[in-house]
Amino acid sequence: MTRSAIIAGLTLVLALPVPAFAQAYQCSIPRRIEAPRPAKPDGPVRAKPVAAYVLAISWSPEYCKMGGNKNSMQCSGRNGYFGFVLHGLWPQATRGAPPQWCPTRLRPAPKLIRRNLCMTPVPWLLEHEWAKHGSCMVRRPETYFKVSAILWRSLRWPDADHLSRSKTLTAGDLREAIVRRNPDWSKSQVGIDANERGWLRGVRLCYGKDFMPRTCPRATFGPADSAPLKIWRGL
16 A cells, blocks of 8 residues: 555544553653564564454553563663553454565664654554564655554553552453443444453554544454453553
């Protein structure tokens, strides 16, 4: 898909309200950021037509609890405390495994990495997501992150701290809370990523090729609405 086609497909999204940093409780950019190394492929090249998208969102407290670098911007607390953060925008194929690792020599410039750190507070992950996913969508990393940011900033998030205090919380409750904050969405379009013990790891929002919400495939939808869910607050 061309850059102009992608941007045109986001016209309706652009008209939505833009909350600052979505679910970063605070965010300050470090003065110095260590430049990430070039991303190393963790799988084969799959240059396939893009048929849909998934916006992959992580729940930071769980990530930091379960092994995130405690000295990193995301987990140290020195640059703010993060809730929902963008992991990446993932193109999907009509069938089978998604596109990934399409050949490119381009890398995000340091100023582009810096500009997106309150959205994705992990420099190496921004590099990785462009190389693995963005390279199969568009020609330039600037376009990939522009599209990702437009989608990210169009979203409003529920009070996960309040939800986490419910002793009877289910995956359906979280979906319902997200839909209440984003009336253009339905529960069938909101995937939940939880670990085997029922702790929330993230959310997967499903989009069609036109960047409008679509029903998630079963694998992306995750646990059923009735499944118990726990949210680690981390604060």
